[in-house]
Amino acid sequence: MNREELILKWLDNNLTEKELEAFKSLEDYDELVALNRGLQAFKADDYNTEQELEKVMQVVKTRKKTSVNLLKPLLRIAAILAICFCVYYYTTTLNTTVATEFAQKTTIELPDASKVSLNAKSVLVYNKSDWKDHREVELQGEAFFKVAKGSSFKVNTAAGYVTVYGTQFNVKQRDNYFEVICYEGLVGVTYNSHETKLKPGDSFLIIDGKTIAKEKENLSGPSWLNNASSFTSVPYKMVVEEFERQYNVNITLLGIDSSQRFTGSFTHDNIDVALKSITLPLHVTYSKTDNSITLKRE
Known part of the structure; x- marks a missing residue:
């Protein structure tokens, strides 16, 4: 031959x-x-x-x-x-993209066995082929990370980035909102070229470009993992936006100051109970028509 x-x-x-x-x-x-x-x-x-x-x-x-x-x-x-x-x-070019829709959550495992839980309407992007040398992800939205021990791990967002070495933490980046909560290990948050170190229970919060001080976090993880959204002195408009993401609805505010601060929570399992949770404390009424909800000052 x-x-x-x-x-x-x-x-x-x-x-x-x-x-x-x-x-x-x-x-x-x-x-x-x-x-x-x-x-x-x-x-x-x-x-x-x-x-x-x-x-x-x-x-x-x-x-x-x-x-x-x-x-x-x-x-x-x-x-x-x-x-x-x-x-x-x-x-x-071979990036892996994981995205969640309205009222959807998901958990994925990264190439190094780190686990990421994505909240509703969030996007995570990473590169498998380059992972060994660069453990980095791009995040839009909210995610909870359980990082496997190893080399440096980095989370990039439009507002800033987070660097860690084997830890558990939550990152939330929405419009005019950037929050990082450390639950385990040590977290470095870089915002406007300045790094802030967070220990377990520490939080870093920026709302509308302003740094907001928060009390020590006592929970072992974010409430949304247990199908509830919790807020402490957050503008009402951001509470409403989160509600829309969790229930896939459109909310209209009538006669309500959307910048007023809200402290409380709502469940992701029952829309009527959730609506009462975000309206009764502010003496607001609501009406529903299909996927549209109107909130009105009493």
Whole structure:
């Protein structure tokens, strides 16, 4: 069997044991294996591996007629190019995105066994291929992290970022709201280029660009993990927005100052009970029509 037939049968995974030994004895065996691995790894939608391999084989056949010595450099270049394309593609474009919808929560496990619980209407993005060297995630919304011990772990948000070394913490980044609560370990929160260190029970809260002081956190985790949203002196508009996310409804305020502060909580399991929780303390009435709710000052 000639050399080209051996290569083609090898690409089709159709070699007998004897033929495989003959293939391995080819002088350019290593270059052929490197080329094939690179082309197999490159899986972009617009890249046809079969066609490209055929092109390479045609070039190989043509070159061999003129000079066998040209084959090795050609294969080396092709393999290097394929591998470079592969590395670039995987490290720059293959991000994993996890998103939750209204009234939905989910928990995922990251490549290092760290666990992330996402609250409603939140998005988490990370890169699996680059994870070993860069344990970083992008977060929009709210998430609770149980970070596996190891190298530095970083959470990037539009408002600031969080750096930790094996810990449990909650991050919430919504419009004009940025909060980090440390439940275990040590957390570093960077906001406007300034880092604040948080120990268990410590919180970092920014509302409308202002730092808000909070009392020590006594719970072992955020209330939303147990299907309840809790607030301490938070603008009412943010309470309403969270309600909309948890119940997939649209709320209209009539005669209500949305900037007034609210302290309390509501459950995610019963919309009528939840509505009473956010209206009775402020002497507000409500009416429902399908997915629309109107809150009105009494």
